[in-house]
Amino acid sequence: xxxxxxxxxxxxxxxxxxxxxxxxxxxxxxxxxxxxxxxxxxxxxxxxxxxxxxxxxxxxxxxxxxxxxxxxxxxxxxxxxxxxxxxxxxxxxxxxxxxxxxxxxxxxxxxxxxxxxxxxxxxxxxxxxxxxxxxxxxxxxxxxxxxxxxxxxxxxxxxxxxxxxxxxxxxxxxxxxxxxxxxxxxxxxxxxxxxxxxxxxxxxxxxxxxxxxxxxxxxxxxxxxxxxxxxxxxxxxxxxxxxxxxxxxxxxxxxxxxxxxxxxxxxxxxxxxxxxxxxxxxxxxxxxxxxxxxxxxxxxxxxxxxxxxxxxxxxxxxxxxxxxxxxxxxxxxxxxxxxxxxxxxxxxxxxxxxxxxxxxxxxxxxxxxxxxxxxxxxxxxxxxxxxxxxxxxxxxxxxxxxxxxxxxxxxxxxxxxxxxxxxxxxxxxxxxxxxxx
Amino acid sequence: xxxxxxxxxxxxxxxxxxxxxxxxxxxxxxxxxxxxxxxxxxxxxxxxxxxxxxxxxxxxxxxxxxxxxxxxxxxxxxxxxxxxxxxxxxxxxxxxxxxxxxxxxxxxxxxxxxxxxxxxxxxxxxxxxxxxxxxxxxxxxxxxxxxxxxxxxxxxxxxxxxxxxxxxxxxxxxxxxxxxxxxxxxxxxxxxxxxxxxxxxxxxxxxxxxxxxxxxxxxxxxxxxxxxxxxxxxxxxxxxxxxxxxxxxxxxxxxxxxxxxxxxxxxxxxxxxxxxxxxxxxxxxxxxxxxxxxxxxxxxxxxxxxxxxxxxxxxxxxxxxxxxxxxxxxxxxxxxxxxxxxxxxxxxxxxxxxxxxxxxxxxxxxxxxxxxxxxxxxxxxxxxxxxxxxxxxxxxxxxxxxxxxxxxxxxxxxxxxxxxxxxxxxxxxxxxxxxxx
Numbered sequence: 001x002x003x004x005x006x007x008x009x010x011x012x013x014x015x016x017x018x019x020x021x022x023x024x025x026x027x028x029x030x031x032x033x034x035x036x037x038x039x040x041x042x043x044x045x046x047x048x049x050x051x052x053x054x055x056x057x058x059x060x061x062x063x064x065x066x067x068x069x070x071x072x073x074x075x076x077x078x079x080x081x082x083x084x085x086x087x088x089x090x091x092x093x094x095x096x097x098x099x100x101x102x103x104x105x106x107x108x109x110x111x112x113x114x115x116x117x118x119x120x121x122x123x124x125x126x127x128x129x130x131x132x133x134x135x136x137x138x139x140x141x142x143x144x145x146x147x148x149x150x151x152x153x154x155x156x157x158x159x160x161x162x163x164x165x166x167x168x169x170x171x172x173x174x175x176x177x178x179x180x181x182x183x184x185x186x187x188x189x190x191x192x193x194x195x196x197x198x199x200x201x202x203x204x205x206x207x208x209x210x211x212x213x214x215x216x217x218x219x220x221x222x223x224x225x226x227x228x229x230x231x232x233x234x235x236x237x238x239x240x241x242x243x244x245x246x247x248x249x250x251x252x253x254x255x256x257x258x259x260x261x262x263x264x265x266x267x268x269x270x271x272x273x274x275x276x277x278x279x280x281x282x283x284x285x286x287x288x289x290x291x292x293x294x295x296x297x298x299x300x301x302x303x304x305x306x307x308x309x310x311x312x313x314x315x316x317x318x319x320x321x322x323x324x325x326x327x328x329x330x331x332x333x334x335x336x337x338x339x340x341x342x343x344x345x346x347x348x349x350x351x352x353x354x355x356x357x358x359x360x361x362x363x364x365x366x367x368x369x370x371x372x373x374x375x376x377x378x379x380x381x382x383x384x385x386x387x388x389x390x391x392x393x394x395x396x397x398x399x400x401x402x403x404x405x406x407x408x409x410x411x412x413x414x415x416x417x418x419x420x421x422x423x424x425x426x427x428x429x430x431x432x433x434x435x436x437x
Numbered sequence: 438x439x440x441x442x443x444x445x446x447x448x449x450x451x452x453x454x455x456x457x458x459x460x461x462x463x464x465x466x467x468x469x470x471x472x473x474x475x476x477x478x479x480x481x482x483x484x485x486x487x488x489x490x491x492x493x494x495x496x497x498x499x500x501x502x503x504x505x506x507x508x509x510x511x512x513x514x515x516x517x518x519x520x521x522x523x524x525x526x527x528x529x530x531x532x533x534x535x536x537x538x539x540x541x542x543x544x545x546x547x548x549x550x551x552x553x554x555x556x557x558x559x560x561x562x563x564x565x566x567x568x569x570x571x572x573x574x575x576x577x578x579x580x581x582x583x584x585x586x587x588x589x590x591x592x593x594x595x596x597x598x599x600x601x602x603x604x605x606x607x608x609x610x611x612x613x614x615x616x617x618x619x620x621x622x623x624x625x626x627x628x629x630x631x632x633x634x635x636x637x638x639x640x641x642x643x644x645x646x647x648x649x650x651x652x653x654x655x656x657x658x659x660x661x662x663x664x665x666x667x668x669x670x671x672x673x674x675x676x677x678x679x680x681x682x683x684x685x686x687x688x689x690x691x692x693x694x695x696x697x698x699x700x701x702x703x704x705x706x707x708x709x710x711x712x713x714x715x716x717x718x719x720x721x722x723x724x725x726x727x728x729x730x731x732x733x734x735x736x737x738x739x740x741x742x743x744x745x746x747x748x749x750x751x752x753x754x755x756x757x758x759x760x761x762x763x764x765x766x767x768x769x770x771x772x773x774x775x776x777x778x779x780x781x782x783x784x785x786x787x788x789x790x791x792x793x794x795x796x797x798x799x800x801x802x803x804x805x806x807x808x809x810x811x812x813x814x815x816x817x818x819x820x821x822x823x824x825x826x827x828x829x830x831x832x833x834x835x836x837x838x839x840x841x842x843x844x845x846x847x848x849x850x851x852x853x854x855x856x857x858x859x860x861x862x863x864x865x866x867x868x869x870x871x872x873x874x
Contacts, residue, residue, distance in 0.1 A: 221693030238692065242738055253845055254727035255675065255752050255819030256658030259718050261843065266728060267714055270707035277704055281696050290691035291703060292738045294731070301679055301729045301748035311738035315692050382692030406698065408690055 037421030040133040048121040057411025062114035062156035063189040077132045082139035089203040090166030091155035091195030101146040109214040110152035120413020127216040128153050130424035154386045164386035169204035213390035216399045216427045218415045222406025231376040232400030237388040238315040239354030249342040251306025263341040266305035271336035279328045287316035317354045317380050355388035361397030368429035474858030477570035485558040494848025499551035499593035500626040514569045519576035526640040527603030528592035528632030538583040546651040547589035557850020564653040565590050567861035591823045601823035606641035650827035653836045653864045655852045659843025668813040669837030674825040675752040676791030686779040688743025700778040706745035708773035716765045724753035754791045754817050792825035798834030805866035
């Protein structure tokens with residue numbers, strides 16, 4: 001583990017360094033402002049009504065009735081927080097608090113409220129409710145923000161970052177027209193949530209049009225929880241390469257085929273599974289590698305496996321490291337197939353390029369964390385987020401709060417109320433610092 | 438490989454040793470008798486019409502219309518070979534040639550004509566057509582057999598040796614009543630082919646009621662074909678132990694779960710797959726061990742495998758060896774699960790006890806082979822056969838002919854016409870020797 005703690009003293013950052021122009025509205029009183037922890041946790045609980053599962057958690061799949069109802073609730077909360085609400089052509093919900101500085105680009109912060117099927121109450125929801133809570137706090141304090149502040153709840157994060165892709169101009173006509181697994185096109189679905197697929201181009205934001213994007217999210221892994229650290233400062237969202245590999249041997253009768261006459265595809269596959277683990281762990285760093293799917297054909301107890309189809313997924317902040325790992329795995333694949341008289345073919349399915357957060361924003365978050373007295377750690381995000389799309393058009397930063405036992409995409413997902421409040425306070429103090437910079 | 442060749446000189450067996458009573462009807466002229474090779478291969482080709490697949494081979498699943506039609510064809514052939522035909526209460530077809538020796542138990546020989554779905558034209562069919570051909574040859578020669586000779590075509594070999602189990606009294610009421618996967622009971626299916634499930638007990642034969650059972654069959658493996666040997670003399674049908682193993686880890690997000698925080702069930706499973714191979718191959722002998730089914734859950738590219746269910750199947754002529762192999766595999770299972778923080782459970786699903794062929798019958802077959810000038814090898818049968826049931830009530834012997842490339846249970850299954858003829862001649866000469874003993 002490569003952990004760095006950002007404590008105020010160690011980071012050596014102060015208001016003087018952060019606010020070179022010396023503009024600090026209302027003096028430094030805002031430094032003691034805190035969100036209403038009870039309120040944000042209550043809103044989180046209220047939101048969990050929409051799409052609640054019998055066994056706990058929610059199934060609030062994007063574009064479903066539960067999602068539509070949840071979005072209406074979000075818009076009410078935004079209005080109650082003093083925001084003026086609109087839905088952009090992609091279906092993103094934007095709540096604006098106008099700023100005083102003419103022509104200044106907006107500071108954007110938020111997350112999503114759609115879930116995976118049988119998901120939990122925290123993934124996306126913590127960041128969305130906290131962003132609204134930050135706006136509510138600023139409204140309560142009548143804060144005279146300089147930049148426009150835009151609270152955003154992205155459309156359809158879970159099935160492919162639809163809302164943020166549209167926002168940065170990365171949704172093609174084909175993406176919109178092609179029917180999904182349910183036979184319904186994205187265009188039709190976007191209409192269901194109040195978007196306008198015919199005007200999708202108007203949702204697009206180019207580089208420079210946004211001052212910064214900040215997203216608070218649950219970690220979804222167990223690093224913070226296991227280490228007892230309160231806040232994660234995300235250094236970037238990992239890149240992902242996904243390879244589909246098929247190993248072919250020869251299916252034969254398990255009784256009549258002697259051991260030395262077999263071409264057993266599963267032996268090659270088993271060696272590859274262990275090689276992926278060995279190669280990925282062979283060097284320091286936080287890269288991960290996973291064989292998550294592995295299908296054996298024909299799959300009968302009395303037949304020597306003739307074919308194994310499996311996936312290899314590699315993730316790291318460095319695409320070069322991912323490629324280097326794959327080179328080693330590929331060589332191992334050649335070795336373990338020739339060893340057992342099998343053959344292979346592979347296809348790289350897709351590549352998500354790693355998105356680094358902005359170093360200055362990391363420093364601002366670290367300063368806010370230090371000022372709040374929280375422990376923190378710089379860490380990658382192993383999961384994908386809308387923030388990776390925003391990184392294409394503006395400086396981006398992410399704040400993580402702990403997931404108990406690292407469980408996510410499950411009704412058992414849990415982030416403790418105090419951690420929700422902590423995260424919302426870091427978001428508040430980060431937005432305030434950025435607004436005054 | 439532990440191969441012994443039985444050649445006449447090496448075996449040192451002659452008529453004097455085999456026929457102590459000196460009874461050799463018709464002198465020794467019968468030693469030069471041969472089957473009609475063209476006829477038996479023509480019948481094999483004729484039989485392949487019933488249930489023929491568009492892509493070759495047959496789907497003549499037991500109790501199907503194709504099976505019923507094939508059985509009618511078999512009965513015609515039996516009658517043409519001079520046999521009197523009956524269907525016993527289990528549905529076995531028996532064609533008798535009466536003998537001259539009062540009270541002598543019958544010599545039984547035959548095989549089956551049902552196939553697996555999308556099977557080949559040789560598994561079972563070669564033995565069935567050859568048995569009828571032997572009877573036809575004896576009829577052509579007006580051979581005055583001493584024992585009654587019963588040509589048998591067993592009902593439903595492929596789904597569980599139904600016919601031979603009923604013949605030896607090993608079919609329970611529950612076996613008959615329980616609906617199969619298709620919802621139809623065995624009792625109802627037996628009626629479809631002319632059996633009588635209410636009188637199943639009458640099909641039962643006790644020890645001593647049959648003089649000998651001989652079955653000619655294709656090897657279904659590649660040992661004879663690879664070595665270029667003409668005949669296999671089966672020393673026994675291997676025993677089979679089948680274990681179902683479930684390994685449990687913890688399914689988690691492949692992006693957010695660091696390598697050292699995973700409980701990856703697939704890592705334990707991969708190590709076990711390789712351990713089974715290593716342990717089974719570690720000592721000399723013809724034992725085989727196979728992991729043929731392996732299911733990974735949840736089976737998504739981006740989720741660390743939380744559960745793997747797999748099968749281990751072990752086969753050998755010695756049940757003691759199978760148990761000793763399992764002991765070693767079980768210890769390895771303990772090691773590889775604790776190593777990766779996973780747990781396991783297992784259940785032994787069933788055990789087929791090994792069935793040895795009769796040493797005297799092996800000698801008789803070896804003498805016939807030697808006299809015919811064929812090369813041969815003593816070998817286990819890795820696949821199950823009706824002969825394993827018959828071993829409970831009478832001396833049993835099996836003759837193998839080569840399967841090209843060892844392919845079986847496939848439309849690509851092939852045994853060359855000359856090998857069919859060779860096998861039928863070994864069967865003829867074996868039956869003649871046994872009848873005169």
